[in-house]
Amino acid sequence: MIDGLGTASYDAQSLPADDNVNPYAFSIALAGEWFVSKGAMIAYYGNVDFAGVSQYASRASWVAARFSSPMYADEWVVASGQGKVVVADRGHDVNSYDLEDGNLTIKQANLLGFAPTLELKQSIVPGFVTLIGTGKFLASSNGPVIFVEPPFRADPEALLGWSDCPSPSQHYDHHWMAQSFMAGVQGMLGRESGEERQYDFTGAGTILLQSSEKLVVDAALLRTVESHTNLLDAQSAGALGQRLIARSQQGGR
């Protein structure tokens, strides 16, 4: 006999349908397909198949239209079938959001899943993706999500996403120019305090923040930034490479 496990327990029927199991886990009632971030699934009941996005797209052509981001294709899987799928992200808070004929841009590493009625596109801001349409999506946050309205300046690391407002511009504290010449040189070498760069939001909309600045490793971010370097000519690309080498030799920040 075993007792004392007062902790919540579920079976395939009693697991919540499209709702949180607890603040750190969410149960998707799957009937058809969902896009799920790789590794987010922690358990499932029923007949569920997980296939890579492009692998699934070869069977169902609509997938490519919904997931127009080859950059992230190998970070995502399509869960298909019937059942309940429980997703979580390293014990972080998991929240579901309903988007109604709208658009929302979110940090890719925090997006755990979205219904196939939504369309995913890569944002111009590196590391972020935009969801367009109507449907449900799941995102994790390090601590509860804070909603704020523009005008607002956010720390890039704490920024989770934004909706309905124009993409942010980068803001630098105005005294950067007043700083000494040496500080300017250090800035060119990639040495920054880390807080003088912020994202500046204007217009109408909502900005989502998480209450911690803990960085999540996003493998695709490197590829995104790398693809942006295509804007550079060969000589500037070489100069950038030298600066990056100098930064890594300084121990990196």
Place this chain on the structure above:
Amino acid sequence: MAQLVAQKRVLLADLTGDSIRAMSGSMVAYQGQVEFKSAGMGGGGGFRAAIRQRVAGESISLMECTGHGRVHLAYQAQDVTVIGVQNDTVTVESEHVLAVTRDLQLDVQFAGLRGMTTGQGLATTKVSGSGQLAIVSDGPLIGLDVAPGQPVVVDPDAYVAGLGQLQMSLVSGVTWRSLVGEGGGEPFSLRFEGHGRVYIQPAER
């Protein structure tokens, strides 16, 4: 008789002249007269168990707490759950065992391939007998019932414990396609069939 009480992320162990075994280094505070000594790598399972644990690569290391008083135990601010066991068996991932009362036996079970895929050794701990067992989890535990015809599949990295008559098998999501590029992201999963309950944590180790 020692009493274990979970207080969110801290385990309170009240000792009345007897002893409990707890994860080495998990004591954060104590009141009264309590002695701590290493229970050795065997975890009290005897020399044979010690040998098997060595072979299995188990990292479980326990200390014995003896005396009168209250010991506060915690591990990395993880949630604590206390389970009462009466002539039964619970299977727990070894690194989740925070403390056991004296009359529970710990034994190591080989898990074969499953251990290999999760990289945490080749074994889990089987806790049997009568007494109390405290386990830690990264976030609150979620219990998932398993009944005939209703198997559950869980991520090996989220699996914490199992009770009842469960058969575990390894499900491979790997197709030939994933060998050349992208996979399903869940290359190995654990399928539980039979009758019982599986506990998972909302985090992956």
